[in-house]
Amino acid sequence: MTKPKLREMPRPDISLTSALGLPAVYVKDARKSFGDKEVLRDVSLQIGRGEVVSLIGPSGAGKSTMLRCLALLDTFDSGELAYGNVRVCANEPGSEKTTYDKAAMRQARMRFGIVFQNYNLFPHYTVLKNVMDAPIVVQRRDPKEVEEQARTLLEQLDIADHADKVPDQLSGGQQQRVAIARALCMNPQVIFFDEATSALDPKLTQDMHRLIRRLAKDGMAVGIVTHEMGFAREVSDRIAFLFDGQIVEEGTPEEVLVHPTDERTKRFLANAE
Ligand code: ADP
Numbered sequence: 001m002t003k004p005k006l007r008e009m010p011r012p013d014i015s016l017t018s019a020l021g022l023p024a025v026y027v028k029d030a031r032k033s034f035g036d037k038e039v040l041r042d043v044s045l046q047i048g049r050g051e052v053v054s055l056i057g058p059s060g061a062g063k064s065t066m067l068r069c070l071a072l073l074d075t076f077d078s079g080e081l082a083y084g085n086v087r088v089c090a091n092e093p094g095s096e097k098t099t100y101d102k103a104a105m106r107q108a109r110m111r112f113g114i115v116f117q118n119y120n121l122f123p124h125y126t127v128l129k130n131v132m133d134a135p136i137v138v139q140r141r142d143p144k145e146v147e148e149q150a151r152t153l154l155e156q157l158d159i160a161d162h163a164d165k166v167p168d169q170l171s172g173g174q175q176q177r178v179a180i181a182r183a184l185c186m187n188p189q190v191i192f193f194d195e196a197t198s199a200l201d202p203k204l205t206q207d208m209h210r211l212i213r214r215l216a217k218d219g220m221a222v223g224i225v226t227h228e229m230g231f232a233r234e235v236s237d238r239i240a241f242l243f244d245g246q247i248v249e250e251g252t253p254e255e256v257l258v259h260p261t262d263e264r265t266k267r268f269l270a271n272a273e
């Protein structure tokens with residue numbers, strides 16, 4: 001029996017998402033070109049609840065493009081994207097092009113948070129205001145309740161003392177923790193990290209490792225885009241190796257990084273050492 005495609009399955013009630021075992025992030029056959037350059041070619045990827053998945057690969061492979069499309073900052077040309085039971089885009093039958101559903105995009109935006117490489121904090125807002133802004137403006141939550149959660153997160157991330165400073169007054173590692181608090185204050189089911197550790201010293205990298213594992217343990221799906229193999233190896237449940245817009249190998253860190261089978265992975269790893 002062939003497995004039904006997700007788009008052909010009945011749309012479940014939101015509360016049934018995890019019971020049905022739908023992945024938190026579902027990407028199928030995603031394609032993306034800039035002009036006549038194909039940057040993503042039939043990329044399929046899933047991240048389950050409680051799972052940490054890293055997308056690794058050389059510079060120019062398409063990692064950032066993939067992340068931008070997942071975060072709905074850019075669009076796939078073709079293919080399917082769903083967050084749990086919220087299907088954001090899919091190809092109409094017989095069509096080569098994907099169609100985005102605006103209402104689903106709005107719903108999906110409530111489900112993921114993203115920590116950018118350069119943190120993207122509002123420079124003129126205090127730390128606290130950076131963290132509280134989206135839950136109040138986008139999610140229209142009660143400011144009192146949001147502030148309580150924001151302060152708790154700042155406490156947990158060890159930056160509560162800096163709540164009234166502006167980002168410029170903080171170190172890179174502290175700014176990153178503000179960016180993480182900001183993402184978590186949206187109560188997302190999925191969190192994405194772009195180059196989570198590239199600016200961090202070994203101690204902070206270790207802290208990141210612990211934090212990411214804790215988020216996963218709490219049931220969050222974590223997607224990491226990185227060129228740092230050491231970190232990916234330690235923190236990930238699964239690694240996908242992206243090369244020239246294609247996932248050429250996917251598996252446990254051990255499978256992909258220690259016993260790669262694809263020549264392109266082998267060559268990349270040999271050069272990376
Ligand atoms: P990575 O993050 O893996 O280094 P990127 O996703 O940034 O790779 O880039 C993949 C390819 O797409 C590169 O060849 C890059 O030059 C190209 N590219 C990325 N963004 C754009 C854009 N906005 N316009 C044209 N080409 C782009």
Ligand code: MG
Nearest residue numbers: 060063064065
């Ligand atoms: Mg990149």
